Amino acid sequence: MLSILLTLFLAQAGGAAPAGDAANGKKIFTRYGCYQCHGYDAHGGAGARLAPNPIAFARFQSYVRRPTGEMPPYTEKVVTDKELADIYAFLKSIPAPPPVKNIPLLNR
Amino acid sequence: MSKTRKNPDRRGFLKGAAAGAAALAAAPAAVKAQNQQAPRGTAPIPSANAVAAETSTPPPHVEALTADRPGADFMVDVLKSLGFEYIAANPGSSFRGLHESIVNYGGNQAPELLTCCHEEQSVAMADGYAKIEGKPMAVMAHSTVGLQHAAMAIYNAYAARMPVFIILGNTIDATARRPGVEWLHSAQDAASMVRDYSKWDDLPVSLQHFAESAVRAYRVALTPPMGPVLLVADSDLQEGPVEKDAKLRIPKLTLSSPPAGDAAAVREVARMLVAAENPVLLADRCVRTADGLKLLVELAELVQAPVVGGKFPSRHPLSQAGGRALIANADLIAGLEVPDLWGAVNSMRDQLHRTVSRVAKADAKIVAISAGDLDLRANYQYFERYPEVDVAVAADAEATLPYLIEECRKLITADRKRAFEDRGKKLAAAHAQAMERARAEAAFGWDSTPISTARLAAEIWDQIKDKDWSLVNGNAPRLWNVDKHYQINGGGGAAGVGYGAPASVGAALANRKYGRLSVSIQNDGDLMYAPGALWTAAHHRIPLLSVMHNNRAYHQEVMHIQRMANRHQRGITNAGIGTTLADPFIDYAALARSMGVHGEGPVTDPRDLRAAIRRALEVVEKGEPALVDVVTQPR
Numbered sequence: 001m002l003s004i005l006l007t008l009f010l011a012q013a014g015g016a017a018p019a020g021d022a023a024n025g026k027k028i029f030t031r032y033g034c035y036q037c038h039g040y041d042a043h044g045g046a047g048a049r050l051a052p053n054p055i056a057f058a059r060f061q062s063y064v065r066r067p068t069g070e071m072p073p074y075t076e077k078v079v080t081d082k083e084l085a086d087i088y089a090f091l092k093s094i095p096a097p098p099p100v101k102n103i104p105l106l107n108r
Numbered sequence: 109m110s111k112t113r114k115n116p117d118r119r120g121f122l123k124g125a126a127a128g129a130a131a132l133a134a135a136p137a138a139v140k141a142q143n144q145q146a147p148r149g150t151a152p153i154p155s156a157n158a159v160a161a162e163t164s165t166p167p168p169h170v171e172a173l174t175a176d177r178p179g180a181d182f183m184v185d186v187l188k189s190l191g192f193e194y195i196a197a198n199p200g201s202s203f204r205g206l207h208e209s210i211v212n213y214g215g216n217q218a219p220e221l222l223t224c225c226h227e228e229q230s231v232a233m234a235d236g237y238a239k240i241e242g243k244p245m246a247v248m249a250h251s252t253v254g255l256q257h258a259a260m261a262i263y264n265a266y267a268a269r270m271p272v273f274i275i276l277g278n279t280i281d282a283t284a285r286r287p288g289v290e291w292l293h294s295a296q297d298a299a300s301m302v303r304d305y306s307k308w309d310d311l312p313v314s315l316q317h318f319a320e321s322a323v324r325a326y327r328v329a330l331t332p333p334m335g336p337v338l339l340v341a342d343s344d345l346q347e348g349p350v351e352k353d354a355k356l357r358i359p360k361l362t363l364s365s366p367p368a369g370d371a372a373a374v375r376e377v378a379r380m381l382v383a384a385e386n387p388v389l390l391a392d393r394c395v396r397t398a399d400g401l402k403l404l405v406e407l408a409e410l411v412q413a414p415v416v417g418g419k420f421p422s423r424h425p426l427s428q429a430g431g432r433a434l435i436a437n438a439d440l441i442a443g444l445e446v447p448d449l450w451g452a453v454n455s456m457r458d459q460l461h462r463t464v465s466r467v468a469k470a471d472a473k474i475v476a477i478s479a480g481d482l483d484l485r486a487n488y489q490y491f492e493r494y495p496e497v498d499v500a501v502a503a504d505a506e507a508t509l510p511y512l513i514e515e516c517r518k519l520i521t522a523d524r525k526r527a528f529e530d531r532g533k534k535l536a537a538a539h540a541q542a543m544e545r546a547r548a549e550a551a552f553g554w555d556s557t558p559i560s561t562a563r564l565a566a567e568i569w570d571q572i573k574d575k576d577w578s579l580v581n582g583n584a585p586r587l588w589n590v591d592k593h594y595q596i597n598g599g600g601g602a603a604g605v606g607y608g609a610p611a612s613v614g615a616a617l618a619n620r621k622y623g624r625l626s627v628s629i630q631n632d633g634d635l636m637y638a639p640g641a642l643w644t645a646a647h648h649r650i651p652l653l654s655v656m657h658n659n660r661a662y663h664q665e666v667m668h669i670q671r672m673a674n675r676h677q678r679g680i681t682n683a684g685i686g687t688t689l690a691d692p693f694i695d696y697a698a699l700a701r702s703m704g705v706h707g708e709g710p711v712t713d714p715r716d717l718r719a720a721i722r723r724a725l726e727v728v729e730k731g732e733p734a735l736v737d738v739v740t741q742p743r
Contacts, residue, residue: 031681032680032681033666033670033680033681033683033684035741035742036663036666036667036670036683036742037667037742037743039553039556039560039741039742039743040553040556040558040741041552041553041556043552043553043556043560043741044549044552044553045561045741045742045743046667046742046743049549049552069457070457070458072459072670072671072674072675073459073674073675074674075674075677077677077679078673078674078677078678078679078680097551097552097553097554098551098554098555099551100547100548100550100551103550103551103554105566105567105569105570106547106550106551106566106587107547108569108570108573
């Protein structure tokens with residue numbers, strides 16, 4: 001019982017993200033139009049880059065629900081907590097890009 | 109202006125027509141008849157004399173069927189005297205006289221007629237041309253419907269302060285109009301529709317009047333703040349013969365020197381600039397010419413001030429991308445031809461309740477040097493929100509730069525010079541860091557499909573960087589090395605979509621004689637407004653490399669609908685309805701090929717991009733246009 005409470009506390013505090021389905025998260029990321037601002041691979045565009053190494057889940061969730069910038073709010077009616085966890089799992093699954101020094105076109 | 113056509117073959121049109129109202133209106137007998145009470149629903153019967161007078165063929169010695177020197181020939185003389193290289197037009201009967209004189213009397217040279225598929229295209233081409241060449245291209249537009257088509261492009265040119273010289277056909281004499289379409293294509297005050305967003309217009313009623321107004325219009329268009337001008341060319345004036353005893357003369361053109369800032373105001377700006385610890389120069393539309401770019405660099409280096417926006421060498425240590433942080437930290441913000449200075453020092457959140465926050469410090473001083481206030485209209489709100497400033501100089505910024513530099517030099521002490529050098533070192537370090545960040549950001553999504561815009565930009569850059577290139581549409585990507593004034597042409601002044609493709613063709617035409625490589629990063633939605641520009645490029649052998657940023661949507665509108673759906677908590681899966689260009693996808697390479705333009709793509713794999721661009725470049729370097737369709741990430 002204590003460990004369950006601790007897990008919930010850590011999740012709420014941003015210490016841990018709930019388990020999510022990355023494959024479903026990728027589908028939702030496209031279907032719900034996240035890619036329109038953040039790119040299909042969440043590398044950024046009109047909106048911020050989200051991956052790799054996304055911000056802590058609690059901050060991510062808080063910002064999605066009540067953004068302080070230009071992003072429109074995504075309430076629970078639009079994206080459920082479970083779907084948000086799936087999106088987060090997708091973001092965490094995105095690998096780091098190749099190092100700049102390994103991309104000749106970016107060194108000319 | 110004469111009240112009847114000088115060419116009397118109008119009689120021919122009447123012959124064979126019903127002997128009704130048209131004939132009655134012209135004859136005194138018919139006037140009398142109109143004053144009589146005719147039975148309701150019946151037309152008064154003309155007298156036999158009236159019918160004969162209007163419909164019979166005049167004796168051969170009376171009816172003139174030809175004119176050796178139509179008024180339009182003199183109009184061509186005027187256009188030639190003004191040095192127009194080109195005149196863009198979609199053909200229209202209201203300027204048929206001038207059209208014919210250009211291609212025959214004028215030899216279709218200087219100006220050469222450019223065949224356009226839409227008047228919006230004609231004007232946007234002239235806008236793009238002016239951005240490169242610094243002088244207007246002429247445009248002919250058909251009365252009413254033609255001008256209506258041209259209107260958005262005129263608004264773009266006006267908001268961008270670009271000179272465009274428009275000749276508008278019209279048939280002013282109501283009694284000389286052919287029945288039917290010519291009435292629909294005539295107007296009492298033809299230019300009024302665009303008077304809110306053009307700089308000057310006139311309706312010449314004689315050829316001498318045309319000459320004087322044409323020369324005036326040219327000067328007005330080129331005096332900062334520049335802008336589009338219109339001359340209505342009456343069809344009667346075009347088609348009728350020049351009278352034998354006419355003493356026509358084309359006045360001398362003397363361009364006005366651009367308005368420079370008042371000496372005292374410039375001295376005050378210099379004092380503030382030299383005293384400031386953290387100044388920022390917002391360069392937006394400051395630079396118009398090569399000299400202007402040199403002057404801006406000289407000023408920035410003199411006081412070691414960062415430059416944000418506008419035309420400035422992108423790899424110069426004082427070039428600072430973004431600029432929000434600099435503005436937030438600045439004690440002096442100098443706006444040089446900034447159309448939206450309020451927006452530069454404030455921000456507004458687009459949420460349900462729009463909130464404003466000031467970006468600049470409350471006590472930051474703000475200076476505006478702009479010619480914008482010298483030509484301000486009331487209706488269209490292109491002038492943006494009123495900015496509170498400490499010094500406002502109503503003058504052309506580029507023309508003011510030499511005086512500002514001179515005043516700054518007088519004020520710089522050894523202490524200030526040392527402070528400037530320290531500031532310059534910090535800014536150089538910040539510039540280097542920003543370039544590194546930009547490189548690192550470009551790596552994200554490098555191998556993505558659809559192709560990232562950073563990858564697209566890098567692939568283009570790698571193949572043009574050693575050439576004399578000119579980006580004729582939009583702003584240069586961050587990692588490109590911009591160091592010439594003609595390398596950034598920007599977008600439409602009023603953000604009217606449909607500008608990019610035709611403006612690119614016009615700019616590429618201006619670049620052609622300098623042997624420059626013109627490149628356009630072409631949005632898909634924009635191209636679909638005026639795709640006929642591609643045909644014009646092929647027809648006139650205008651070398652232009654168009655690389656599509658094809659995100660298969662009116663992407664900004666997708667985001668707007670998403671925003672509304674989120675705000676209303678209705679789910680966002682329908683945001684693509686009415687905003688995307690899918691089902692079917694548009695094959696832009698095939699579209700290009702259908703108009704005689706080399707087409708590549710659609711390219712969806714980033715590994716295929718290099719070869720596609722290379723093949724297209726080979727075509728462009730032979731003097732032809734080419735298009736590469738690249739399916740991209742949204743932004």
